[in-house]
Amino acid sequence: AQSVAQPEDQVNVAEGNPLTVKCTYSVSGNPYLFWYVQYPNRGLQFLLKYITGDNLVKGSYGFEAEFNKSQTSFHLKKPSALVSDSALYFCAVRDTNTGFQKLVFGTGTRLLVSP
Amino acid sequence: GAVVSQHPSRVICKSGTSVKIECRSLDFQATTMFWYRQFPKQSLMLMATSNEGSKATYEQGVEKDKFLINHASLTLSTLTVTSAHPEDSSFYICSAREGGGVYNEQFFGPGTRLTVL
Numbered sequence: 001a002q003s004v005a006q007p008e009d010q011v012n013v014a015e016g017n018p019l020t021v022k023c024t025y026s027v028s029g030n031p032y033l034f035w036y037v038q039y040p041n042r043g044l045q046f047l048l049k050y051i052t053g054d055n056l057v058k059g060s061y062g063f064e065a066e067f068n069k070s071q072t073s074f075h076l077k078k079p080s081a082l083v084s085d086s087a088l089y090f091c092a093v094r095d096t097n098t099g100f101q102k103l104v105f106g107t108g109t110r111l112l113v114s115p
Numbered sequence: 116g117a118v119v120s121q122h123p124s125r126v127i128c129k130s131g132t133s134v135k136i137e138c139r140s141l142d143f144q145a146t147t148m149f150w151y152r153q154f155p156k157q158s159l160m161l162m163a164t165s166n167e168g169s170k171a172t173y174e175q176g177v178e179k180d181k182f183l184i185n186h187a188s189l190t191l192s193t194l195t196v197t198s199a200h201p202e203d204s205s206f207y208i209c210s211a212r213e214g215g216g217v218y219n220e221q222f223f224g225p226g227t228r229l230t231v232l
Contacts, residue, residue: 036223041206041226041228042225042226043119043121043208043223043224043225043226044159044208044210044223045223046220046222046223090158090159102149102161102164103149103161103210103221104161105158105159106158107157107158108156108157108158
């Protein structure tokens with residue numbers, strides 16, 4: 001079965017510094033990977049996705065993620081963090097082998113950017 | 116991107132009553148809709164998947180008689196929590212996808228916070 005791991009419950013970073021939020025995955029087929037952001041009491045907002053092609057994917061709000069097949073990772077990065085980036089971030093994977101192509105989420109990582 | 120709405124955004128009800136949550140795709144036809152449940156500080160857990168015009172497929176451990184899902188049209192799905200109890204209090208999020216292809220985007224609603232007293 002497909003799964004996603006986000007090893008860090010929380011990531012703290014100072015404004016202006018680079019940030020990384022880690023994600024590793026496990027699938028039986030080819031992965032279709034996503035990052036979403038959630039603000040308090042809100043639904044999920046799409047940040048970026050990887051289907052195929054270039055391993056470095058650029059998304060919304062200056063975020064990017066690098067697909068690494070050998071390490072089965074899809075870490076989220078941003079060169080310079082903003083206080084407004086503080087939120088809950090979810091990595092998700094869709095296994096192309098499953099019937100409905102279900103999206104499975106990691107446990108989430110809370111990003112806290114200090115001024 | 117495409118917009119998915121949910122109504123109501125917040126509901127408080129007494130134990131034993133039923134609550135209906137609506138999920139609408141506003142500018143696309145949602146062949147498939149998903150219902151998730153999120154407990155505080157936890158991830159989204161998929162409850163069920165529904166395709167328009169057919170019965171929903173429930174995840175293991177989700178009671179189909181308690182969480183009734185109807186996907187009667189390509190723009191509307193409803194989740195009814197029957198005989199709600201305090202342990203059903205949670206944040207419910209729907210998601211909609213146009214078409215069944217693996218590359219099709221999945222869009223999320225803003226969520227409904229259910230509090231059962």
